[in-house]
Amino acid sequence: MPTSPPRSPWNHNIHYHGVVLEAVGVGRADALDVGCGEGLLARRLARSVGRVRAIDLDQATIEHARQQDDGTGVQYVHGDFLTCDFPPESVDAVVSVAALHHMTEAEALRRMRNVLRPGGTLAVIGLARDSTPADLLRAVAASVVSRAMRLRRGWNEVSAPTLWPPPHSYRQVRAIARRELPGVHYRRHLLWRYSLVWTKPPPVEGRAHGGG
Numbered sequence: 001m002p003t004s005p006p007r008s009p010w011n012h013n014i015h016y017h018g019v020v021l022e023a024v025g026v027g028r029a030d031a032l033d034v035g036c037g038e039g040l041l042a043r044r045l046a047r048s049v050g051r052v053r054a055i056d057l058d059q060a061t062i063e064h065a066r067q068q069d070d071g072t073g074v075q076y077v078h079g080d081f082l083t084c085d086f087p088p089e090s091v092d093a094v095v096s097v098a099a100l101h102h103m104t105e106a107e108a109l110r111r112m113r114n115v116l117r118p119g120g121t122l123a124v125i126g127l128a129r130d131s132t133p134a135d136l137l138r139a140v141a142a143s144v145v146s147r148a149m150r151l152r153r154g155w156n157e158v159s160a161p162t163l164w165p166p167p168h169s170y171r172q173v174r175a176i177a178r179r180e181l182p183g184v185h186y187r188r189h190l191l192w193r194y195s196l197v198w199t200k201p202p203p204v205e206g207r208a209h210g211g212g
Contacts, residue, residue: 009040009156010149012191013098016125017041019189020095023123023197024049028092032115034081034108035099037160039065039074046072049093055081057102061160082107086115097125098193101166105173109180109196116200122181124196125189131169142190170194 020041024031026048033042036054038061046052055077056062062078069076077084082103094112112122130139168176174186177196184198 007154010153011156011158012146012193013037013125013158014040014156015149015191016189016193016195017044017097019195019197020097020123020125021045021048023121024093024095025121028120030091031093031095032086032091034094034096034112035102036065036076037061037098038068038158039076040068041095041097042074042076043069043072045093045095046074051075053077053091055079055084056160057081058161064159082111088114089117090115092117092120093123094120095123098127100124100126100173101128101168102161102163105168105176106180109177113181113198113200118200118202120200122196122198122200125193126173126196127164127166127192128168128170128173128194129165131171135170138188138190139192142192146191 017040021044024045028049030051030053031045031049033045033052033054036042036056039054042052042054042065052073053075054065056065057080059078062076066076094116096112100108116122130136170188173194177184177186181196181198184196187195189195
């Protein structure tokens with residue numbers, strides 16, 4: 001009997017990789033994946049981005065990512081993104097999935113903004129805490145959809161450390177993002193995730209002095 005092809009990995013984070021990949025697009029010179037976990041998104045980015053670096057604080061997770069790599073050329077870095085020596089305006093894209101709540105969100109977004117070149121794209125998939133009746137209703141719907149997707153797609157367990165519940169609510173995260181990234185596009189997604197997509201504007205040119 002013919003065997004079915006293996007199912008592609010799926011979980012709530014992987015489900016929203018497409019949001020990040022679409023935001024980044026193709027033809028970027030380089031990208032940085034913050035909190036890369038086991039490196040699946042970084043390896044997908046490497047198909048359309050010239051150079052991809054992926055950083056994670058957990059040593060075992062980075063080693064696992066390296067072991068799974070199949071020659072994509074991703075550079076895996078073990079370290080703390082908030083203190084690691086990434087020069088200002090040094091990458092065309094910064095991405096992060098399910099890692100922002102492990103850091104101080106405002107500080108991390110400022111750091112991401114700093115390393116991004118003008119015209120570059122920041123794309124984040126994050127987790128936040130339910131805090132309103134609407135959040136709870138959405139969580140019920142998410143549970144139904146998630147169960148159906150698990151039955152159809154299976155579930156990909158990851159070894160990276162987790163943090164639950166997240167320290168901030170969706171409303172708080174949205175406020176932080178709008179303060180640190182003026183003009184950011186915030187979107188709430190069903191499966192306990194939100195996205196932030198932002199393009200760094202060019203520097204403001206100095207205004208010429210007027211006549212007396």
